[in-house]
Amino acid sequence: MARWSLFNEIQEMVIQYGFVTLFVAAFPIAPLLALINNIFEIRIDANKFLKGMRRPLARNLCCLGAWDYVIQFITYLSVLTNACVIGFTSDFVPRLVYILDYREDQVGYAESSMSVYPVDKLTRFVMEADFETCLYPGSRYPAGHPREFQLTLEFWQTLAAKLAFVVIFENVVLLLTGLLAWAIPDVPTFIKELIVHEHKASMEARRKYLEEKRAKE
Known part of the structure; x- marks a missing residue:
C-alpha cells in the first residue's frame, strides 16, 4: 500500500468532524447523521480493504501525526463558533438580560425587543393603513427623540452580555475538556501494566540468556 493511500480517507473523516463540531449548535442532528454515515462507512471500507485491495503492510504509529494538530485546531475553533452562534443568533442572551433586568416571567419581552417607526416616514408605503406606527426588530430610539433612530443603551448592554457569554462559554467548555482529558488517560491502566510486565519479562x-552464555564460556 502506498504511503499516502490513507490520506483521502483521513481527510474525509476530518472534514466530517469539522462540519459536525463547527455547526452543531445550528444543526443539532448533525452528530446523529454523522454516526449513521460512519456505520455505513466502516462496512464499505472493510469490504474495500478485504476484497478490492492488497493486504496493507502494518506499521507502528503512536498517533495520526499532523492530523492530530488539525483536529485539535478544529476542536478549539468549534467552541468559539458555537459560542458565537448561541450568543449572537439566538434569543438566549437577550432573554436572560431581560429576565435579570425586568421580569422573570418574560412578560413584555417581545415588545421590548422591537423598535417603533412612524408609518408616514415610509417613502414606499402605498397601502392605506389605519395605524400610525410599526414595529421592527432592534433597539433604537423612536422618532422625535434627541437621538432619533440611534442605538439605545439596552442594545449596548445586550451586546456586552453576548460578548461576556462567548468568553465564559469558551472558557468553561475548554476547562471541562481539559478536566476530561486529564481524568481519562490516553493509555488504559491495564495496557500500562501489560507493558511493564512485558518489559520485566x-x-x-x-538476564537469563547472558547468565547461560557466561556459564558456557
Whole structure:
C-alpha cells in the first residue's frame, strides 16, 4: 500500500468532524447523521480493504501525526463558533438580560425587543393603513427623540452580555475538556501494566540468556 493511500480517507473523516463540531449548535442532528454515515462507512471500507485491495503492510504509529494538530485546531475553533452562534443568533442572551433586568416571567419581552417607526416616514408605503406606527426588530430610539433612530443603551448592554457569554462559554467548555482529558488517560491502566510486565519479562529473559552464555564460556 502506498504511503499516502490513507490520506483521502483521513481527510474525509476530518472534514466530517469539522462540519459536525463547527455547526452543531445550528444543526443539532448533525452528530446523529454523522454516526449513521460512519456505520455505513466502516462496512464499505472493510469490504474495500478485504476484497478490492492488497493486504496493507502494518506499521507502528503512536498517533495520526499532523492530523492530530488539525483536529485539535478544529476542536478549539468549534467552541468559539458555537459560542458565537448561541450568543449572537439566538434569543438566549437577550432573554436572560431581560429576565435579570425586568421580569422573570418574560412578560413584555417581545415588545421590548422591537423598535417603533412612524408609518408616514415610509417613502414606499402605498397601502392605506389605519395605524400610525410599526414595529421592527432592534433597539433604537423612536422618532422625535434627541437621538432619533440611534442605538439605545439596552442594545449596548445586550451586546456586552453576548460578548461576556462567548468568553465564559469558551472558557468553561475548554476547562471541562481539559478536566476530561486529564481524568481519562490516553493509555488504559491495564495496557500500562501489560507493558511493564512485558518489559520485566524481556529483561528477565535477557538476564537469563547472558547468565547461560557466561556459564558456557
